[in-house]
Amino acid sequence: xxxxxxxxxxxxxxxxxxxxxxxxxxxxxxxxxxxxxxxxxxxxxxxxxxxxxxxxxxxxxxxxxxxxxxxxxxxxxxxxxxxxxxxxxxxxxxxxxxxxxxxxxxxxxxxxxxxxxxxxxxxxxxxxxxxxxxxxxxxxxxxxxxxxxxxxxxxxxxxxxxxxxxxxxxxxxxxxxxxxxxxxxxxxxxxxxxxxxxxxxxxxxxxxxxxxxxxxxxxxxxxxxxxxxxxxxxxxxxxxxxxxxxxxxxxxxxxxxxxxxxxxxxxxxxxxxxxxxx
Amino acid sequence: xxxxxxxxxxxxxxxxxxxxxxxxxxxxxxxxxxxxxxxxxxxxxxxxxxxxxxxxxxxxxxxxxxxxxxxxxxxxxxxxxxxxxxxxxxxxxxxxxxxxxxxxxxxxxxxxxxxxxxxxxxxxxxxxxxxxxxxxxxxxxxxxxxxxxxxxxxxxxxxxxxxxxxxxxxxxxxxxxxxxxxxxxxxxxxxxxxx
Numbered sequence: 001x002x003x004x005x006x007x008x009x010x011x012x013x014x015x016x017x018x019x020x021x022x023x024x025x026x027x028x029x030x031x032x033x034x035x036x037x038x039x040x041x042x043x044x045x046x047x048x049x050x051x052x053x054x055x056x057x058x059x060x061x062x063x064x065x066x067x068x069x070x071x072x073x074x075x076x077x078x079x080x081x082x083x084x085x086x087x088x089x090x091x092x093x094x095x096x097x098x099x100x101x102x103x104x105x106x107x108x109x110x111x112x113x114x115x116x117x118x119x120x121x122x123x124x125x126x127x128x129x130x131x132x133x134x135x136x137x138x139x140x141x142x143x144x145x146x147x148x149x150x151x152x153x154x155x156x157x158x159x160x161x162x163x164x165x166x167x168x169x170x171x172x173x174x175x176x177x178x179x180x181x182x183x184x185x186x187x188x189x190x191x192x193x194x195x196x197x198x199x200x201x202x203x204x205x206x207x208x209x210x211x212x213x214x215x216x217x218x219x220x221x222x223x224x225x226x227x228x229x230x231x232x233x234x235x236x237x238x239x240x241x242x243x244x245x246x247x248x249x250x251x252x253x254x255x256x257x258x259x260x261x262x263x264x265x266x267x268x269x270x271x272x273x274x275x276x277x278x
Numbered sequence: 279x280x281x282x283x284x285x286x287x288x289x290x291x292x293x294x295x296x297x298x299x300x301x302x303x304x305x306x307x308x309x310x311x312x313x314x315x316x317x318x319x320x321x322x323x324x325x326x327x328x329x330x331x332x333x334x335x336x337x338x339x340x341x342x343x344x345x346x347x348x349x350x351x352x353x354x355x356x357x358x359x360x361x362x363x364x365x366x367x368x369x370x371x372x373x374x375x376x377x378x379x380x381x382x383x384x385x386x387x388x389x390x391x392x393x394x395x396x397x398x399x400x401x402x403x404x405x406x407x408x409x410x411x412x413x414x415x416x417x418x419x420x421x422x423x424x425x426x427x428x429x430x431x432x433x434x435x436x437x438x439x440x441x442x443x444x445x446x447x448x449x450x451x452x453x454x455x456x457x458x459x460x461x462x463x464x465x466x467x468x469x470x471x472x473x
Contacts, residue, residue: 015349020291039291041341072473079470083463085446090462091469093346095353104462182455 010034013051013100024049032070032209037105040092046105047092050074050209053099064097070209071096077166077211078103084164087157087179087204106204108180111154112173115235118147118198139241147238150178150199151245157203158227158246159253162260167219169210171227173234177204217256221263222272224250228264229272284418285407290345294352299344300406303331303425304416313414320359323409327365332431333438335461337423342465343368371439371467427457435460439467 016024016036021043028035033052040047052067054060071094081088089103122143123133139148154176161168168175178201214220228246232239251257287300307313316324327343334340347364350356356364411418419425436442441463450456 015292018292018294019289041290041338041345043291045291045338075470075473079466082466083444085444090466092342092465093349093469094473095349096473097355098353 010053012036013049013053013098015095015098015100016049016051030209038102040102048089048103048105049100050103051100067099068096071099071101074208074211075101077208077213080213081161081164081166081205081208086161086164086166087202088208089204089206106177106179106206108178108201108204110174111150111176111178111203112234114178114199114201115147115150115173115238119235119237121196121198134237137238137241139245144241146196146199147241148245151238151242152249153203155246155249156253157205158224159250159257161205162215162220162223162257163254165213165215166208166211167214167223168205168208169212169223169226170207171205171223172230175205175207177206178202179204215256217260217263218267220256220260221267224260224264225267225272228268283403283407284411284420285403286421287403290341290348293345293348297348299341300403301340301421302407302410303419303421303429304410304414305419305429307414307416309413309415317363324413325360325362326410327362329366329369331426331429332434333369334426335430335435335457335464336426337421339369339461339464339468340421342468346468368468368471371464371471430457432457432460435464439464441467 010026010029012024016038020039022039024036024038026034027037027048033050036049036051038047038049039045050071052071054067055063058066075091075094075096078088078091082090089106091101091103093102094100119137122137126133126135137144137147154173157176158168158171178199180201212219228243231242235242247261251261285300285302287298289295289298313324313328317326317328327347329340343365346368347356347361350364350368351361358364358367441447441460444463447456447459447463450459
């Protein structure tokens, strides 16, 4: 019963109650919704289904409207990114009244896990040499090339997303996937053939649940600030390197990027929220 | 399913057992005008979604439209008279039915994908196959990626699905990769129709 309750703790959305080759698997549970891994059309095609269940504490009419709006906003923002060439999951199907959104399943793992594993291996290597293993990653040594290349790809991916007019709202290294390169698609340079391939792959940005359309410097800068804070708390040893490498890659992504980075300095001074005055 | 069958029948994931999908492809259909007429006349014997294969990019695209049509039928929110017309409508990226892909009337070289979704009607795959063979004057071919790739008119696909402005696609050198990306954008366009 314990194993079973993990899957059936929550009522499934109606669509997942219909037969499928493998039972839907609850992957993540957030404050607003649940993420299931399931299949789309054929048993061979995995998909992600995001479900926003009804909130019993809200007025039913208001709840239905909010859910509808949020599902639609997420679907639209994903579609906009996908169409404009930003790597995000393709939207397969959406039922805004039922509160679900079905998307392409992204292979690979979160960037967070890859970076932490990379840092752990580095620490072990340092300890093996008799050092403390808590050295700040400077990015200057040969061994850091993989991480620098990855941070550059993150900067380019976020820059591209901002360029097409979307701000994510919740950028973290958990909301970026490292999808293994397709054969022949690896970049010619900046790709370490000799390395352990831990940090190899293309950046796919996921979870557009808080995303919105905006091209304002303020919104973009706050997006970067959230990522910077998230990165610093998840991977403190690589924080300095992150800021330097990320910014240089971001700056190359689009024309207004330098202005956004300037704004980011203001945001750092005051935090994510604007002044409460006025 | 026997090898001689011209029809591919299957159940889609997350669709109740009451709904199965049957798909057949015909090349060089001679009587497209006649078939079109049956649809317009709402001839109950021709409860099919007849699709011009030129705008079909993949097997998944067809299944995707079928999935959407069935889901809407179950929810009771179809915008068209039946699940077959809903399938055709589901292929369209816009609410404008005029640009909805339908049977091409240029019969000579016009290949068609004919797909039928059956509901509770106790029609068997054999019944459907027999009826199709009797009324579609064309050469049945298997519903495979290979067949479809020979029939897809990518220029029309890009026009229908409003993908001509997507310039990054033109930077993709490998044709197969490019077509796969186009297919995904088509599916995204279908999913987002009218929302």
